[in-house]
Amino acid sequence: MNWLKGNFCNGAARAVLIGAIAALTLGASACTLGGAAAGGYVGNKATDGSAVGTVGGAVAGGVIGHELGK
Template structure:
């Protein structure tokens, strides 16, 4: 999966990271909107950095 995101560029890595982070944040906080958004932001930042 990482290979696909790397081939598509930084935008895809950011999007993938945000999606994964949002999912984990949602599950970790039992569906809290703040947890979901926080996870998505954190995941997006990580994905962006990994895509560089």
């Protein structure tokens, strides 16, 4: 997984990628994964690329997606 260490994947993108892999591993539904991806993107853009904003957005989006998928 050397591509995770290169310029292709900065800290925020790496955090979202690892979160998405973890969600898939845990058997998350499509709504949860889609919400996490959308939330991570919005969080990244709203905080000018902050890793904390990206992860926070992904968590919030995942929760919203999970609730909508019930």
